Amino acid sequence: xxxxxxxxxxxxxxxxxxxxxxxxxxxxxxxxxxxxxxxxxxxxxxxxxxxxxxxxxxxxxxxxxxxxxxxxxxxxxxxxxxxxxxxxxxxxxxxxxxxxxxxxxxxxxxxxxxxxxxxxxxxxxxxxxxxxxxxxxxxxxxxxxxxxxxxxxxxxxxxxxxxxxxxxxxxxxxxxxxxxxxxxxxxxxxxxxxxxxxxxxxxxxxxxxxxxxxxxxxxxxxxxxxxxxxxxxxxxxxxxxxxxxxxxxxxxxxxxxxxxxxxxxxxxxxxxxxxxxxxxxxxxxxxxxxxxxxxxxxxxxxxxxxxxxxxxxxxxxxxxxxxxxxxxxxxxxxxxxxxxxxxxxxxxxxxxxxxxxxxxxxxxxxxxxxxxxxxxxxxxxxxxxxxxxxxxxxxx
Amino acid sequence: xxxxxxxxxxxxxxxxxxxxxxxxxxxxxxxxxxxxxxxxxxxxxxxxxxxxxxxxxxxxxxxxxxxxxxxxxxxxxxxxxxxxxxxxxxxxxxxxxxxxxxxxxxxxxxxxxxxxxxxxxxxxxxxxxxxxxxxxxxxxxxxxxxxxxxxxxxxxxxxxxxxxxxxxxxxxxxxxxxxxxxxxxxxxxxxxxxxxxxxxxxxxxxxxxxxxxxxxxxxxxxxxxxxxxxxxxxxxxxxxxxxxxxxxxxxxxxxxxxxxxxxxxxxxxxxxxxxxxxxxxxxxxxxxxxxxxxxxxxxxxxxxxxxxxxxxxxxxxxxxxxxxxxxxxxxxxxxxxxxxxxxxxxxxxxxxxxxxxxxxxxxxxxxxxxxxxxxxxxxxxxxxxxxxxxxxxxxxxxxxxxx
Numbered sequence: 099x100x101x102x103x104x105x106x107x108x109x110x111x112x113x114x115x116x117x118x119x120x121x122x123x124x125x126x127x128x129x130x131x132x133x134x135x136x137x138x139x140x141x142x143x144x145x146x147x148x149x150x151x152x153x154x155x156x157x158x159x160x161x162x163x164x165x166x167x168x169x170x171x172x173x174x175x176x177x178x179x180x181x182x183x184x185x186x187x188x189x190x191x192x193x194x195x196x197x198x199x200x201x202x203x204x205x206x207x208x209x210x211x212x213x214x215x216x217x218x219x220x221x222x223x224x225x226x227x228x229x230x231x232x233x234x235x236x237x238x239x240x241x242x243x244x245x246x247x248x249x250x251x252x253x254x255x256x257x258x259x260x261x262x263x264x265x266x267x268x269x270x271x272x273x274x275x276x277x278x279x280x281x282x283x284x285x286x287x288x289x290x291x292x293x294x295x296x297x298x299x300x301x302x303x304x305x306x307x308x309x310x311x312x313x314x315x316x317x318x319x320x321x322x323x324x325x326x327x328x329x330x331x332x333x334x335x336x337x338x339x340x341x342x343x344x345x346x347x348x349x350x351x352x353x354x355x356x357x358x359x360x361x362x363x364x365x366x367x368x369x370x371x372x373x374x375x376x377x378x379x380x381x382x383x384x385x386x387x388x389x390x391x392x393x394x395x396x397x398x399x400x401x402x403x404x405x406x407x408x409x410x411x412x413x414x415x416x417x418x419x420x421x422x423x424x425x426x427x428x429x430x431x432x433x434x435x436x437x438x439x440x441x442x443x444x445x446x447x448x449x450x451x452x453x454x455x456x457x458x459x460x461x462x463x464x465x466x467x468x469x470x471x472x473x474x475x476x477x478x479x480x481x482x483x484x485x486x487x488x489x490x491x492x493x494x
Numbered sequence: 495x496x497x498x499x500x501x502x503x504x505x506x507x508x509x510x511x512x513x514x515x516x517x518x519x520x521x522x523x524x525x526x527x528x529x530x531x532x533x534x535x536x537x538x539x540x541x542x543x544x545x546x547x548x549x550x551x552x553x554x555x556x557x558x559x560x561x562x563x564x565x566x567x568x569x570x571x572x573x574x575x576x577x578x579x580x581x582x583x584x585x586x587x588x589x590x591x592x593x594x595x596x597x598x599x600x601x602x603x604x605x606x607x608x609x610x611x612x613x614x615x616x617x618x619x620x621x622x623x624x625x626x627x628x629x630x631x632x633x634x635x636x637x638x639x640x641x642x643x644x645x646x647x648x649x650x651x652x653x654x655x656x657x658x659x660x661x662x663x664x665x666x667x668x669x670x671x672x673x674x675x676x677x678x679x680x681x682x683x684x685x686x687x688x689x690x691x692x693x694x695x696x697x698x699x700x701x702x703x704x705x706x707x708x709x710x711x712x713x714x715x716x717x718x719x720x721x722x723x724x725x726x727x728x729x730x731x732x733x734x735x736x737x738x739x740x741x742x743x744x745x746x747x748x749x750x751x752x753x754x755x756x757x758x759x760x761x762x763x764x765x766x767x768x769x770x771x772x773x774x775x776x777x778x779x780x781x782x783x784x785x786x787x788x789x790x791x792x793x794x795x796x797x798x799x800x801x802x803x804x805x806x807x808x809x810x811x812x813x814x815x816x817x818x819x820x821x822x823x824x825x826x827x828x829x830x831x832x833x834x835x836x837x838x839x840x841x842x843x844x845x846x847x848x849x850x851x852x853x854x855x856x857x858x859x860x861x862x863x864x865x866x867x868x869x870x871x872x873x874x875x876x877x878x879x880x881x882x883x884x885x886x887x888x889x890x891x892x893x894x895x896x897x
Binding site: 209210213268269271272275276337338339340341342345346352355356372 | 508616619622623624671673676677679680681842845847849
């Protein structure tokens, strides 16, 4: 029996934050959702509330079925076949995110840094470290997240401070005058619906130490994400204004290019690129691991562990990236468009888990019993074997 | 523990390698044609003509034989990205534009409009938004490269040094980065400006000097400001009129001002300035009040007043305020009537302070409303420092000081 990995609450929170921060760090999509003006930073704050709302079903399920992994949970709620179908749907979502994010990162590297390098080389350089880390398992990913998230946060704060002298408060004024309540909420819903990182918690809560709270971990991750996202949005708006910022493919990198000072702090955007690249690999390795985990649950072969699927998933993503439509920015823009991406995330993060909750409510007696039985069986398995009884003297 | 240390070293080395190099190209610098300033012009057919000031790094990597630190090349094309890549195959190196410091524009070019070329600046991966934007006033814009580089090796360096070390300290000129121009373009109620350069004949003549020691024939003056409306140049502000823009739209620190005080001049350094623009709606029309707070240090006093005496200071402060307010008002009036282009951002202030009223004005702000709006300029000046002497120099028989 292999020893179960334990992740701390901060590790899981950092994993969630690292993954969710990569969208604002890369595209800052909030600039292009309604009201698409100087109030974008308010939309970010409001979107956090919607993220909580959309994450509720998975939070409920994770709390209710704590101690069970996703495969076991879905099997108990909807049966063996149903469980596999649900896991397959989740797998499709995770693979979609993995491939779309990988392409996004590779295309952005090509667009901003390594314009003359072929796409396949960039994809390879992304895939090798992330696949390796994914094969190493949840513990490695958790520990890496603890390094990368503080690095990303520190870089973003550093650049915010560096850009202060060039920022103009007028760029975020007037507040709430040009946006309607409806626009702000639509923007917040679309932004909140992009945050799919509750899935990470749903999957990795299985590894969470018993003493750590799932809800606490969720709010910790969301707080890091919300705070850093507000800083990214504010920096960009205050320096560039919403009009220019929303033109840019990568607004924060464009912002980072503008700041600096004196003879020493010249072209320091390299630091942003460095942490952005680390964060991208982090996000991708989490999705690769989740994909491998779900695939192992679907295949359900005891000889095949989740690490055995990391390479095939990366290989599939690599092959996909070679297909002509995937090497185009227009494909990326389409996949990342508010409606497409938010709808897909919303279906996976909210509708599917909500359906599971409804099914659970219909069958709660049998589900509860099966859960208790499974947990008891697991507990017995984990207990050390009892020492055999001493033989009685004289054979009695 | 060892592994962790090793990882840390790798991370630190990675960061240093990435951040300490200014050149992210895989090519050696000696194989790159690094442009430090670009002059954009159009010819009679409407084609883009780009004159580039390249760093003089020989392709073989051996030190240059000539004294010049730059090489000038002219490229032509239908569009800027084509022209900048030398379609005539003149340059033997690969192009590297990320070290560009200045974008000069001919008057002809900016009068035609800059939408198209800014699409290239914002879109192209070899371009970025940091270079300064300057309009060349001279009929032959190429003359800028025949001007004196002063203490610098290249014209690009002259502009950067000037902008960074003199930019805040002058009221006579502006240095606008590409990003600032783009931001103002997208800001409601504000029009864009660019810096200006004019090449003038050098008044210094050293006929007896050796050929190599002779000064350049021309020098570059960066005074004044180019006024834009949308993406087109509509005119220039003189160095005196530029003062109003510098005060209202930009930061001013340690700028030297001359005040006319009853026919005599008082020169002072504006150590710290603070400008506030208020908007009030009167009879459905906006009225602006610009309040300028100046803290001055006297540099030279040619007036009859004693700048160390508090009664005299009070009189002087009133006279100075009146003079400066008039100069700023006149300059604003010039922009309102001659150019009808709100470079000060009064419309932006109206948008910020009266967002619902702004909706009535936004469509025709520059043409209809901005020229008509009333702008009241109030200057509040405080002479903080009288310098290192307590009385006017040269007045021997002045009466005993009052205190």
